[in-house]
Amino acid sequence: MKQTLTQSMAWLHTWGGLIVGWLLFVIFLTGSLAVFDQEIDNWMTPELPAHHLTDEQAAQRALTYLQTHKADAKQWGISLPYERSPQLQASTGGRRDGVSVTLDPDTGEVLPVRETVGGRFFFLFHFTLHMPRMIGIYLVGALAMGMLAALVSGIVIHKKFFKEFFTFRPAKGQRSWLDAHNASAVLLLPFHLMITYTGLAIFLVIYMPAAMDALFDGDREAFFKAQDKTPASVAVQRPATTEPAPLVALGPLLSQARAVMGPLGGISISNPGMSNAEIQIRPILGNRIALTKGQGMRFDGVSGEQLSGPTEMRPTVLTHRVISGLHFAQFGGYPMRWLYFICGLISSAMIASGLVLFTVKRRRKYASEGRVAQVLYRLVEALNVTVMAGLSLACISLLWGNRLLPLGMVDRPDAELNVFFGVWALSFVHALVRPRMQAWREQLGLAGLMCVSLPLLSVFTVNRPWALHSSMGVELTAMVLGALLLWACWKVSQPAVERVPRKKTAVMAEVN
Amino acid sequence: MLADFFAGLGFAYLGMLALCQGLDRHYKQVWGKAPSARLSRLLRVAGWVSLALSLWFCAQAWGWAMGPVGWFGLLSLSGFSLLMLLPYRPRLAVWLPMGFVPVWAVIATLL
Numbered sequence: 001m002k003q004t005l006t007q008s009m010a011w012l013h014t015w016g017g018l019i020v021g022w023l024l025f026v027i028f029l030t031g032s033l034a035v036f037d038q039e040i041d042n043w044m045t046p047e048l049p050a051h052h053l054t055d056e057q058a059a060q061r062a063l064t065y066l067q068t069h070k071a072d073a074k075q076w077g078i079s080l081p082y083e084r085s086p087q088l089q090a091s092t093g094g095r096r097d098g099v100s101v102t103l104d105p106d107t108g109e110v111l112p113v114r115e116t117v118g119g120r121f122f123f124l125f126h127f128t129l130h131m132p133r134m135i136g137i138y139l140v141g142a143l144a145m146g147m148l149a150a151l152v153s154g155i156v157i158h159k160k161f162f163k164e165f166f167t168f169r170p171a172k173g174q175r176s177w178l179d180a181h182n183a184s185a186v187l188l189l190p191f192h193l194m195i196t197y198t199g200l201a202i203f204l205v206i207y208m209p210a211a212m213d214a215l216f217d218g219d220r221e222a223f224f225k226a227q228d229k230t231p232a233s234v235a236v237q238r239p240a241t242t243e244p245a246p247l248v249a250l251g252p253l254l255s256q257a258r259a260v261m262g263p264l265g266g267i268s269i270s271n272p273g274m275s276n277a278e279i280q281i282r283p284i285l286g287n288r289i290a291l292t293k294g295q296g297m298r299f300d301g302v303s304g305e306q307l308s309g310p311t312e313m314r315p316t317v318l319t320h321r322v323i324s325g326l327h328f329a330q331f332g333g334y335p336m337r338w339l340y341f342i343c344g345l346i347s348s349a350m351i352a353s354g355l356v357l358f359t360v361k362r363r364r365k366y367a368s369e370g371r372v373a374q375v376l377y378r379l380v381e382a383l384n385v386t387v388m389a390g391l392s393l394a395c396i397s398l399l400w401g402n403r404l405l406p407l408g409m410v411d412r413p414d415a416e417l418n419v420f421f422g423v424w425a426l427s428f429v430h431a432l433v434r435p436r437m438q439a440w441r442e443q444l445g446l447a448g449l450m451c452v453s454l455p456l457l458s459v460f461t462v463n464r465p466w467a468l469h470s471s472m473g474v475e476l477t478a479m480v481l482g483a484l485l486l487w488a489c490w491k492v493s494q495p496a497v498e499r500v501p502r503k504k505t506a507v508m509a510e511v512n
Numbered sequence: 513m514l515a516d517f518f519a520g521l522g523f524a525y526l527g528m529l530a531l532c533q534g535l536d537r538h539y540k541q542v543w544g545k546a547p548s549a550r551l552s553r554l555l556r557v558a559g560w561v562s563l564a565l566s567l568w569f570c571a572q573a574w575g576w577a578m579g580p581v582g583w584f585g586l587l588s589l590s591g592f593s594l595l596m597l598l599p600y601r602p603r604l605a606v607w608l609p610m611g612f613v614p615v616w617a618v619i620a621t622l623l
Contacts, residue, residue, distance in 0.1 A: 166532045168595050187591040190584040289577055332578045335517045339585035346592060 006157055013153040018358050018380070020146030022387045023129070025351045027140060029391060032344030033122040035329055035337055038084040039470040040119025044402045046462040046471065047113045048086050051105035055080055055264055056251045061108040062090040063250065076269040081105070082284050086468060115412040116402055134206065141207050144200045151192055158182055177357045184350040191343040198327035201320070227317045245275040248304035253279060257297050261310055262287035269301060277301025286330035290321035352388050359384060382431040389443035390427030392485060396450045396478070397423040403461040437492060444489035451482025515620040516573035520583065522612040523566035525590035529606065530559030532594060542602040563587065
């Protein structure tokens with residue numbers, strides 16, 4: 001049978017979209033939550049107090065702690081509190097074997113905070129899907145390719161791209177689902193394309209390693225070294241022997257670095273207390289679009305002389321960093337974060353509406369299908385419930401788990417993850433056992449109730465639940481999202497509006 | 513910054529609204545009759561001008577590097593909210609920008 005381009009594309013969009021859609025929804029929803037990973041992190045460690053220390057005061061607190069308790073460590077690290085996080089941390093050791101503690105900003109002593117996976121879990125899950133080694137990253141890459149294919153095929157088969165730019169006809173069953181799917185896809189198309197493409201491009205070296213293998217023999221260190229414009233290590237004349245020497249005052253260095261790089265994120269000091277001490281000061285991410293991770297200014301630890309400034313990036317490296325930065329959304333402050341968050345949620349809803357559309361279109365025909373097809377459709381329906389309502393339920397359960405699990409328990413973060421994945425697995429079983437609409441209603445309703453009652457939970461389980469504004473923000477946002485879930489639950493409970501299509505041709509025209 | 517951001521949002525919505533009302537189908541949806549050809553053209557021109565103003569305010573809020581990124585986001589979101597409002601509360605969708613003015617004034621004076 002000869003098919004037109006539109007028909008082939010429609011087939012690709014329908015079946016390709018179905019297969020990648022479930023996991024894409026998971027990736028988009030957790031990615032949207034990851035926009036506020038630090039705020040969720042703060043919420044999940046309610047022991048953190050608010051404070052108004054300047055960088056200089058905070059650095060001094062941490063330095064005093066390190067000098068008193070960790071005087072013999074080769075490497076000190078301080079992460080400074082900033083707009084998004086009130087957490088002051090001091091660490092010893094390198095990046096891999098480092099040990100870090102949270103300090104009380106008032107006393108400078110160790111502040112016991114609960115063990116938690118934190119909001120960081122959403123960020124990690126977003127691109128690894130909690131799979132071992134690189135499997136998740138490859139899978140997410142493949143899904144992003146699928147998303148691009150679905151977007152392009154979707155544009156091709158959408159015949160009234162401009163004519164129906166603003167068209168949404170509610171309460172018309174399948175027609176409304178298609179309108180919602182089309183409009184949310186078209187209006188947010190710049191976001192969909194940008195976020196999918198930049199997401200792919202972040203890991204370009206992992207997905208396309210051939211060039212690196214050919215040029216650097218697969219030596220990643222050499223590859224990253226070659227990216228720096230200036231030689232990695234500036235030659236500094238140092239006497240062969242080292243002797244104890246006092247550390248230079250941090251204050252002037254901090255203000256000097258702030259003047260060059262903007263708000264600061266952290267300090268690392270190597271060989272503290274020795275004549276070859278060196279201080280590195282890093283900016284926070286988000287002073288510019290390009291991701292500036294690991295870039296900072298280096299100073300001599302005794303004389304305070306600047307050894308190297310923030311390194312200039314080659315144009316190629318800068319391009320990659322800007323593309324990655326567009327995805328990470330660390331720039332532009334809270335207004336930009338909210339834009340990414342809401343756009344991400346609407347993207348998730350767009351994918352969800354596509355998945356629902358697949359089943360809505362076929363429900364009328366279920367009875368007449370063969371046995372295998374019926375089992376398949378039953379499975380698709382159950383997966384839809386699990387992925388959309390179930391994941392929402394699992395995410396809010398993770399937050400509940402954070403508050404309800406006993407504080408002193410062993411492997412507490414793992415227990416939180418067990419709550420997350422346990423609830424998600426239960427939701428799948430529930431979706432298989434219960435009739436379709438009941439499963440939707442019960443899971444959406446429960447997730448909505450848990451979201452709306454999040455502040456109540458905090459009041460009963462935490463001493464000062466709203467010490468931080470960001471924690472109040474997390475709970476208010478959860479309440480709004482919970483209200484949306486409850487509204488969806490109420491909508492599902494309404495009797496279905498089943499409209500008989502006027503003409504057979506009209507149905508054919510809608511096949512996309 | 514917040515006032516500029518809000519102005520960017522306001523003009524993005526206004527622009528999307530004018531472009532939307534420049535289409536016969538949606539003009540009829542609100543007013544029950546088709547617009548004259550002149551009015552349609554006027555609405556479309558006003559729409560594009562308003563979107564350009566929105567870009568300018570976004571650049572004021574974020575700078576010319578980040579501004580366009582935020583601008584695209586604001587265009588999408590204001591278009592989407594218009595889409596959701598139009599079938600349920602068409603008149604409200606049209607008069608909503610009037611409400612932006614006092615909000616903007618409050619933000620601009622307080623922050």
